[in-house]
Amino acid sequence: MTLLRARSVFTATLVALLLAACGGSGEDPGGSVGERGTGGSSGGRPAALSAEAGFIEVPGSETLGPGWPSQMFYSFLPAEERPERAPLILFFNGGPGAATTSILLPYGTGPHTLDPTAPADAAPIANDASYTRFANLLYVDARSTGFSYERASPRPSDCHGRAQLYIADAADFIHVLLEFLDAHEALRDNPVVVAGESYGGTRAAMMLYMMQHYALRADGLEVMGLAPPWLKDRMQAHLDAAFPARAGARQEPSQVAEQFGWQVLIQPNLFGLQQAMYEEPLARADPDLAEHFAAPGARDRFDVRRTVEEGARVAEHAARSMRNPEHLETLLGVRLTEIAGLTPPERWPSSRYFWSGGEAARATASEGALRAELGRLGADDAYWLPEGLPCQGYLGDHGSLRALGKVLPHTATFITNARYDAAVYTEALPVFFAERSVYEVEIDMSLPAGAARPGVVRLTSDEADIALRFPTYASGHAVSVSAPRELAEDIAAWLAETGASGRR
Template structure:
């Protein structure tokens, strides 16, 4: 066991690391998928669970524009065995502005997957390591990314963002999650696992902090800034419906964590630019990354084993499949015409935030076949975008770092350590924890006993003993692309070890 003595005492917190990775109003406002499938079967039993995809209307946020609402896309794949008892893994990519439908949905997690070594036009193949073997899967695209779109005509002049935009971003995902759970009675009280990649680590920690501490006053979260005005009431209503024996009683963080108490962080960013600056000197000293830093333009920083061009092919493969109706239906498990809100006129009014007219024209040209099949869109709209950003970028800061520290005592945490990632250097995490927390930090490579990829970071202090699962992968930033079977096996075992795989 290697021990690293904490050299400085900062608030009871920790953290990880960085980076990833319009049409005007018309007559039909459409309908959100949050309004669909709310009822049970005719005999009073919950409706059977099946693959579905759709949209949920999310309230406007003044921190991400002038308060325009957004329609956020989700895809759901039920567990293959007893989905009503299986945990729900909520997947999202980071960026900010990276589409979940560009990495985590098409690569290595669902029933079907793209082969990253295959040609860019290759169809999805059956995934023999699908997470549906042990969990329900819910994928969500952030507002204005992937298939998500705005419900108004947006303009660059509307962007006037305020501080701590990551709070509004996390709130979007909480709203989608609660709407989805409350529309599916069979899943309403299932354990929920928040799985974020890259900047998704910031989003995951802030989401869990906001949900676990929902009883704090709505006008100010203790370690951050403003909370959405709906958070307290919506969380209480969900908990009352999911656990009626305690209806009406405010829940302490540990009680909320009985349902919302797991996070899988894939090469996570939790502390923004300062985290990246901390990592870089340690990454430069790593012999596995030496070639990249010697000639950074020649290799893909997200996976230094491949060239930049090889990395672009992986992204191109996903983009083509998102714009190919047959490929997309295989990945989603549903027909595109079954997705309410996807096609005109249901989606109107709808728009995308384009930086330029050229960007809009490029998007239109790339999805010409999809538009021919599903229907034409306006010049300021698109069916799918790999990246989108409603306003300026936003990364984590000291507030998101403190949020991460606050949730750790109640939250089972799994963090990947990808050896060939120069964008987020997770190898630095134990040193970072030792220097930035009140904990003594130890790395135990003997645990879990018998694991193919052992590794636990243990954080101890007076009255605290926290174990963070920390397996190492021969992979780049996107571990579901570089080591899909290994990651799936480790997550499955960890969920069983931490109690998420059995109804609490």
């Protein structure tokens, strides 16, 4: 066991997150459900849960574009056994602007997966390590990424920068999550696990902070000053419906965490460029990464064991499958023609952020099979994009780090440590906590006892004793791609240990 002692104050546990006025439409979107796919719930008894996909409309935001809403794409795959009792894992990739349908959906998590070693045109194969063995799965694409699209034609000037953009981005995902839960009565009070990759770590922490502390606005505190104006009432309405015995009462963070109290952080970026600057000296001293730093650009920084070309092939495999109707239907588990809001004329008006003519031309040329089956689109639209940057430059900062500090005491946390990732060097995170926190930090590689990949980081102070699960993988940045079975096994065991599985 290694003991690292804190040497300075970690403001995440002591300083309020100071925010100022939110961009938002000012309207309560709670009753506005967007396009729905197959399945779902209806009045009376909860409907049987089945695979579905569709779109949920998120409200306009003065930060991400005033006055016009977005259609955010989701895909749902139910647990194989007793889904009404299983936790719901909300998956999203990071970027900012990386499509969840480009990594976490096609690789290693669902009932079908792409083989990263196969040719780029290979069909999905059955995944006997699917997370549906122990959880319900909900995948969401961020605004204007993947299959998500806009209801207007945005311009660069629509990014006002009036608020931290990561807060508006997290609010989008909270809105989608609450809309989905409240439309599926069988899942309304199930434990929710927020699982984000890379920048998704910032988004996960901000989501949980905003949900667990939703009531702070009522106290006039500045901590939630930039939260969307609909958050408090929307969260209260959900909690009233999910936990009727407490209906009408303000719920404390520990109470909210009974449902929203789990996070899986896959190679997380938690505080933006400052994290990268902190990590780099330690990464350069790591012999596993020596070849990458000796010849930058020769190897893929997301997995230094492979060439840049090999990494590009993995991305191309996902892109081809997302644009191949047969492959896509296999991965989603539904017919494309059954997805409301996907095809014209339902989707019009629709567009993407800040396209150049070259981007539009490339997308048009690459998704001919989708357009032939689903219909033609406008010149500034596409069915699927691997990434999109609606408003650039909103990686996390000290505000997102403070939010993480407020979340940790109430939240079971799982962080991956991928040994061959030079993009996010998670080996540095325990060192960071030791040097910048009020905690004493212990790294115990004997716990959990008997685990194939043990590893726990314990943060202790006079006020808290927090255990972060921290297993190590012979993997690159996308752990679900290069160590899918190991990650699935560890998350399943961790959910059982922390009380999320079969709790109801």
